[in-house]
Amino acid sequence: MKENSDGFVRADQIDLKSLDEQLERHLNKVRAMDKNKKPDDGHLSSVAAAATADSTKTIAPTFRKDRQAWEIDPSKLIIKTVIARGTFGTVHRGIYDGQDVAVKLLDWGEEGHRTEAEIAALRAAFSQEVAVWHKLDHPNVTKFIGATMGSAELQIQTENGQIGMPSNICCVVVEYLPGGALKSYLIKNRRRKLAFKVVVELALDLARGLSYLHSQKIVHRDVKTENMLLDKTRTVKIADFGVARVEASNPNDMTGETGTLGYMAPEVLNGNPYNRKCDVYSFGICIWEIYCCDMPYADLSFSEVTSAVVRQNLRPEIPRCCPSSLANVMKRCWDANPDKRPEMDEVVSMLEAIDISKGGGMIPPDQQGGCLCFRKYRGP
CATH class of the missing domain: 3.30.200.20 (Phosphorylase Kinase; domain 1)
Structure with a gap:
């Protein structure tokens, strides 16, 4: 450590x-003790049990008032x-x-x-x-x-x-959240994709949760769809605070590669000081994943991703069918410069302003659609 x-x-x-x-190991030890126990070793067993009990009290005290x-x-x-x-x-x-x-x-x-x-x-x-x-x-x-x-x-x-x-x-x-991980839900919908309304709803849930965490001065540091859970109504809830920490007042106090490759901001990958904006970057990757129901950088190795994200400004390719209102949120969130990324409460406002009744597209009317998710209706 x-x-x-x-x-x-x-x-x-x-x-x-x-x-x-x-x-x-625990069961094997118990079986071995039972197998080796002799009829006349009752006194020794009692002594051993007492010693074990004393040892347990030393290591982990029982429930205290x-x-x-x-x-x-x-x-x-x-x-x-x-x-x-x-x-x-x-x-x-x-x-x-x-x-x-x-x-x-x-x-x-x-x-x-x-x-x-x-x-x-x-x-x-x-x-x-x-x-x-x-x-x-x-x-x-x-x-x-x-x-x-x-x-x-x-x-x-x-x-x-x-x-x-x-x-x-x-x-x-x-x-307990019966819907499981958001990532598993996206994998199940990989072929059919999700309706645009559902995409925005899921993104809003995650954005509101992160906005709340940042308001409490908490940086999650491992924002990814695998760490987001769904309840029975498909509401997204942020989970796993194993690497979360209270945000330092001095960004230089927060360094080190913490998070999951593919979602990590360039400054984190580079070992530079960072702040809550690293969560905003990861959120941008999550929106892309929710819309595409696919893995970011699926064809690249770990070293290739690290190098390309930091040095070549590599980001997941946004499908041309993605509505520009949502694509703009992605691009702003994963900007290479943390200072240019929006705060999460601003992201919430941007998502709330999206018209989910029409969708809209990024493709000019005179061009034919060329990606697999091009169709009038997405999702079931």
Whole structure:
């Protein structure tokens, strides 16, 4: 783990093991203990159990009455099936105090595989996410319910009963959004594309959420369709604050390649100081992706994208059928100069002003349409 000069730990550098592997090791250990247990070792088992209990209390105290406002009661949480896996951990369906939730599990290093300094860094990264998220309240931001930083009471419910989790596991509990990731929705509509009205609605949801975050002095730093979730009414909600942070008053305090290639602003790719305008750039790429239902720079390698975006001002090609009102928003948002990019509240106003009843086009009337999404009506 590395720390920046301001003490902020980059969560995007945390390399967490698969939860499945952790559970398998945990189960194998339990099976081995049961297999090796002898009839006359009851006293030894009791001593070992007591030692383990003492050790658990030292590593992760049980639920406290003087807990912080964002801490959950682990005894009220039921963790069920896996719904997503990623670099930062595993996301499960769950129930907390009778409410349908999503549970993001993080591992701080089982069986001594991490040093105390590494675990401390992971705690800091975890606290960063919680500190950012628990104060937020907006219809286009995933609702934060609570979290716990290691607990002996966490269990996963399986077909064969419940499995106790290692005490170094921590979790974030948020509202469950049945629509899944926006990226998955776009992939499903890759052939037919989306109706222009739907495109603008999705873009507005994302723009309003980002405008709210920026009003709270929060820079998300990893804006991409994969980190946007849909509820049952297809409302977009911003999720995953693993690399979000409070915006520094001095842009020089915010440096480093944080985010996802293809969505990262040139100044971020170049390792230069940046501010909330890096989110505006990423938003511009997201609008293109929502309109085209396609991947940006699908045919280029990582190194080619980095070089071309920074040195050659490469941007995704806007289809000629894209209404100029929307194309102009894209172009302004992904301007190479951060100062020329609009603020997100201005982007909201620009999108609200678009006439979705007619659409309009970029192609002159005397030219024939040449791209695959050229047709009178888009979408189902």
